[in-house]
Amino acid sequence: MKKIKLLSILGMIILLFTGCLSESDRAERVLQKHLKDRYGEEFVIYGMGKRAGNVRRWYEAAVVYPKSYIGTRKENDSYYWGKGFVELNNGMKGGDTYGGVLLNESANEFYGKKLKELFGENYLAVLDVGGYYEYTDFEKEMNKRKKSYEKSPNGMFPPISGGIYIFGRVENDKDREWYRKQIYEFIQFMKETGTFEYVALWIVIADERVLSDEFIVNNEDKEKLVEIYNKKDKDFREQRAKIMKKYTKSYDETLEENIRKRTENILKSHLYNPNGNNVGFAKLTYYNELLVTPLYSKKYIKSQYLEDNYRLKDYDKEKDVEFTEEFY
Known part of the structure; x- marks a missing residue:
């Protein structure tokens, strides 16, 4: 019983913490997880901004590249940069162009x-x-x-x-x-x-x-x-x-x-x-x-x-x- 009560309290704390995050912060977290899951490493994310079309709404990161680039020439070379996306219409779903x-x-x-x-x-x-x-x-x-x-x-x-x-x-x-x-x-x-x-x-x-x-x-x-x-x-x-x-x-x-x-x-x-x-x-x-x-x-x-x-x-x-x- 105590264990169930403890898990309930932890769940409430997590929900409360998540609720305090701004939409852009949550979008960046989604994108970071997407990149980590897809490429197996942490990424640098720059220029996260909200975009909207007639129907579609999304967040877009102008620059994404692996943290392993830091301190190398690739960090300052846009040839090695991709873009990141987080779709909003059907829940937050990450995407990117770094594969290119x-x-x-x-x-x-x-x-x-x-x-x-x-x-x-x-x-x-x-x-x-x-x-x-x-x-x-x-x-x-x-x-x-x-x-x-x-x-x-x-x-x-x-x-x-x-x-x-x-x-x-x-x-x-x-x-x-x-x-x-x-x-x-x-x-x-x-x-x-x-x-x-x-x-x-x-x-x-x-x-x-x-x-x-x-x-x-x-x-x-x-x-x-x-x-x-x-x-x-x-x-x-x-x-x-x-x-x-x-x-x-x-x-x-x-x-x-x-x-x-x-x-x-x-x-x-x-x-x-x-x-x-x-x-x-x-x-x-x-x-x-x-x-x-x-x-x-x-x-x-x-x-x-x-x-x-x-x-x-x-x-x-x-x-x-x-x-x-x-x-x-």
């Missing part, structure tokens, strides 16, 4: 081994696997999507977008042709794995010397490069080459492992932002793009009615890899 972050990372890893084989260590894959997803494993997700795409071959589909950034050196036509061949080989890998049909991304070859110790701290030269690029100066190539030549020794003297570490510490959101705001892009490679090529599959071009802008190509020969910019 894991899916993007899985895609980066999937292509990463081939990119390393073809281009070496100094690359960054910043991919965005758009659309509704069922799996956070890229291969599983693409196998599932391909089956649905095959049922409606002319329908719309979310492409693999974003960019692949290679840090290297292009000083003559021979270098340019080497990169053309390597990019062609990468496309063949995408075709072999059945993922090239669904791409709309860019490959950028950027001057590796932007990673040198001296260039990183020289804001004057960075601003000068942006200025002459924006002016579309006809002597841009020569001016750029003259400025960057100063950093050849600084780059060559930097240990390779330090260069790779610096590449890994670049904020991916400064290279690609799926929301279209690529403000940070100019700060890193905009003025030092040596070669740029769009990889748009035939299926994507047709689905978006872009035939007037992009040529339909099978990429069965190296010359199908065309550069929209050549600054070397």
Whole structure:
């Protein structure tokens, strides 16, 4: 009897405590539990606010990411942030988009081994696997999507977008042709794995010397490069080459492992932002793009009615890899 009475008192205390919490506090607790149950770890939640449509009501967190990110570059990189939701219409039920972050990372890893084989260590894959997803494993997700795409071959589909950034050196036509061949080989890998049909991304070859110790701290030269690029100066190539030549020794003297570490510490959101705001892009490679090529599959071009802008190509020969910019 005493035990029953004690449980009743505890129950009343819990109900009283719960009643004292605001709706937003309860929503955040629901979201935190949802994230913990789904991903097995505690999350940071920012910007929790109430939203309402004609019928639907919900709370939305602008940013969610694992607490394990704290103190790492991912904490400050929006590429690794998801959003959180708590539906109110049918009781409090949590949801999130962080699984899309894991899916993007899985895609980066999937292509990463081939990119390393073809281009070496100094690359960054910043991919965005758009659309509704069922799996956070890229291969599983693409196998599932391909089956649905095959049922409606002319329908719309979310492409693999974003960019692949290679840090290297292009000083003559021979270098340019080497990169053309390597990019062609990468496309063949995408075709072999059945993922090239669904791409709309860019490959950028950027001057590796932007990673040198001296260039990183020289804001004057960075601003000068942006200025002459924006002016579309006809002597841009020569001016750029003259400025960057100063950093050849600084780059060559930097240990390779330090260069790779610096590449890994670049904020991916400064290279690609799926929301279209690529403000940070100019700060890193905009003025030092040596070669740029769009990889748009035939299926994507047709689905978006872009035939007037992009040529339909099978990429069965190296010359199908065309550069929209050549600054070397």
